[in-house]
Amino acid sequence: MYNRLSCLLPYNRLALVAYPKAENIRDRQAGKPVVQEMKKWLRRTAIAFGTLVLLVAGFLSYSYFIEPRQFVVVEETIAAPNWDLRLDGFRVVAIADLHTGSNYAPPERIRYVVEQANAQDADIIVLLGDYVSEAKWDQQCVRRATNRENCTELKVPVEEIAESLKGLNAKYGVFAIIGNHDWYHNEQKIHRMFEEIVGLTVLNNEIAEIDVSGTKVRLWGIEDLYLNRRVPSEAFNSLADKSNVIAMTHNPDSLLSAPAGFAIMFSGHTHGGQLNWPIFGPKAVFNDPRFMDGHVEVDGKHVYVTSGVGTSVIPFRFRVPPEIAVVTLRSK
Numbered sequence: 001m002y003n004r005l006s007c008l009l010p011y012n013r014l015a016l017v018a019y020p021k022a023e024n025i026r027d028r029q030a031g032k033p034v035v036q037e038m039k040k041w042l043r044r045t046a047i048a049f050g051t052l053v054l055l056v057a058g059f060l061s062y063s064y065f066i067e068p069r070q071f072v073v074v075e076e077t078i079a080a081p082n083w084d085l086r087l088d089g090f091r092v093v094a095i096a097d098l099h100t101g102s103n104y105a106p107p108e109r110i111r112y113v114v115e116q117a118n119a120q121d122a123d124i125i126v127l128l129g130d131y132v133s134e135a136k137w138d139q140q141c142v143r144r145a146t147n148r149e150n151c152t153e154l155k156v157p158v159e160e161i162a163e164s165l166k167g168l169n170a171k172y173g174v175f176a177i178i179g180n181h182d183w184y185h186n187e188q189k190i191h192r193m194f195e196e197i198v199g200l201t202v203l204n205n206e207i208a209e210i211d212v213s214g215t216k217v218r219l220w221g222i223e224d225l226y227l228n229r230r231v232p233s234e235a236f237n238s239l240a241d242k243s244n245v246i247a248m249t250h251n252p253d254s255l256l257s258a259p260a261g262f263a264i265m266f267s268g269h270t271h272g273g274q275l276n277w278p279i280f281g282p283k284a285v286f287n288d289p290r291f292m293d294g295h296v297e298v299d300g301k302h303v304y305v306t307s308g309v310g311t312s313v314i315p316f317r318f319r320v321p322p323e324i325a326v327v328t329l330r331s332k
């Protein structure tokens with residue numbers, strides 16, 4: 001074969017043909033470390049990418065399928081100012097952001113929450129707004145100053161939510177206020193259905209007084225802050241005796257504009273951020289970052305924020321499981 005080629009090819013070409021193996025071996029030897037490095041890099045990249053995909057998939061599965069199904073009863077004791085010694089040990093169950101129909105918050109879940117709340121042997125139960133969850137909503141309608149009722153279509157109708165809440169019961173009563181998602185839908189309807197079907201008291205910038213063994217406790221229900229960007233204080237200011245006042249409002253940012261003098265405010269709205277990142281913590285998107293969750297005092301005013309039961313905007317909960325809170329009030 002070489003003999004025949006040598007007849008046909010010029011000398012220099014012949015040399016190439018005559019020593020191909022030696023040249024290729026040298027090339028391969030020089031390239032070997034480069035190829036090995038490439039392989040190592042590719043393997044590492046594949047492992048890193050695979051780990052990332054697994055982590056993201058694990059995070060999404062956990063925070064969609066597992067955590068929203070959990071349920072915790074958080075207990076807290078707070079020494080409140082302007083709270084009578086005779087009311088020491090008064091127990092309040094706080095329930096917020098049911099968002100009925102959101103991820104793992106169907107009506108059966110609401111009935112379970114009712115059972116759990118009733119089991120706490122509370123003096124009062126406060127419902128802190130956002131009972132509904134939207135299937136569809138009209139942003140333009142929500143932003144309008146007037147005629148903004150029924151800007152949303154609900155996943156579960158108000159009547160069914162009220163039916164699910166039936167039987168909620170505490171020694172001195174159950175009190176509710178309206179959240180932003182509620183008035184986006186229909187505040188009047190929710191107000192009426194809750195009073196007629198559940199038999200609780202909805203407070204809209206008004207005060208209910210209860211008698212606890214001869215001592216008066218006042219429940220002050222305040223409208224949602226997003227409604228008119230204010231905290232109407234006429235009802236509170238008109239009180240001759242401002243002791244033993246429990247304020248209730250959906251958005252804890254209301255604390256900053258509320259007049260001082262009440263014992264404690266109960267709020268929801270934040271959902272505790274819904275995602276509580278390790279190291280970085282929850283991200284406050286819709287509220288003052290001080291009011292993510294739990295007890296906070298600002299300028300001598302106290303608020304307790306419960307991170308609620310359902311979800312909104314995104315259907316995930318991560319390290320903020322659905323909860324109700326049992327707060328025991330102590331005299332300061």
Ligand SMILES: [Zn+2]
Nearest residue numbers: 097130269312
């Ligand atoms: Zn909410």
